[in-house]
Amino acid sequence: MDKNKKFWKGMLVAGAIFFSFQFTGQAHAAFGDTMLKTGMSGEDVKILQLELKELGYFSATATGYFGPITKEAVIRFQQVNGLSADGIVGRNTFQVLKKRMLQSDIVATAQQYIGVPYRWGGNSPSGFDCSGFSSYVFAQNGLTLPRVSADQYNAGVSVGKNQLEVGDLVFFTTYKPGPSHLGIYIGGGQFIHASSSKGVTISYLSNPYYTDRYIGAKRYF
Template sequence: MQKRYSKMGFTVFAIVLVIFLSANIVQADYGYTTLKMGMRGSDVSTLQTKLKSLGYFNNNVTGYFGSITKNSVIRFQKANGLYADGIVGKNTYRALNNSSAAALSSRGTVERASGSNIVATAKSYMGVPYVWGGTSPSGFDCSGFVHYVYGKYGIWLPRTTESLYPTGTYVTKANLRAGDLVFFTTYAPGASHVGIYIGNGDFIHASSSKGVTISNLSNSYYAQRYFGAKRVM
């Protein structure tokens, strides 16, 4: 009898655990990770930075989605005719992208996003060292580099390679054009490395061994590990 109750207790615990995880783990939404109160990380930092640039967030960037960040999101959502729940899902992401691009362009701080502009900006960081988790010109990792370059044009992309891959439109290797994102399977299954295609079979990326550098898709290492490409503009 005691074993039976123990087994029942474990089953109840397992069910409660599943419910708890389901309520607290947010799945990717159109390639973006839905952000809500209580979350932490680089995506939250990017959100706070974007809101700050638009005048909705006046505090320090902390990477923690607390009540101040939630209220800032709600103000942004109300101003843009969105459902004001303080949760950043696909519609809020899109509005942030559009608002960011419009706001930055109105101040004359960015040019129109195009393949040639993206490539020129990416090339300007040639030689910047590789830093795991790096998102600035003092050091980039592969997705941090892409995130930063596109961010210069008001285009907000997911921070990690894994969450970046579902974004955009699939492109065949034969139809690649400058500015497309190319993905590779390297240290982990699936998309685990990303670069920016620049034309003639070349792509620019933050290599763990060379920093920001240019490689060719026909290179034996990358040719064997090519995973796919996406167009995000």
């Protein structure tokens, strides 16, 4: 993970209300006082372009200049995410952008470990159990989870199955009553988890085995 992404992620996880930016020819200003918009340039615009590129909204070279192409990419991002599509990156757009980047990074981190074997009590790339896997992936992205599945289920914010977002934890009752298994939702009705029979793998929530045993989901960011 590069230095810029670590900075942005830390700011989101900390729940910071204000962000600080340095623009070419401008004084240091708090995020609540300064927006990114057409005509601006600098490192912060370049970071914006790179993040929009990673999320699939920006395909040009990241030059650090906020021109018409960047504005169009911002508008598309805003439209998809239910924001006011004005092409200006203010507080709400930044907050959603950082959340989408964190979601993308969690999925990318989790997918790196597909095929890692299951190990009871495991919480490292040498072997994972279900809660060890989720806590490890989240930790790599600046988020701390309780260690065991029951505690992970009891924390976080409950969300309905029809409201699932990427990065939510989905829980199942399997070998014992209560939340005995879990995975990380990655979109498209799929979740990634440490399966006792397959190791780290991707499964569908629509699989009858998991449909019958699904008990809820929790959101941590």
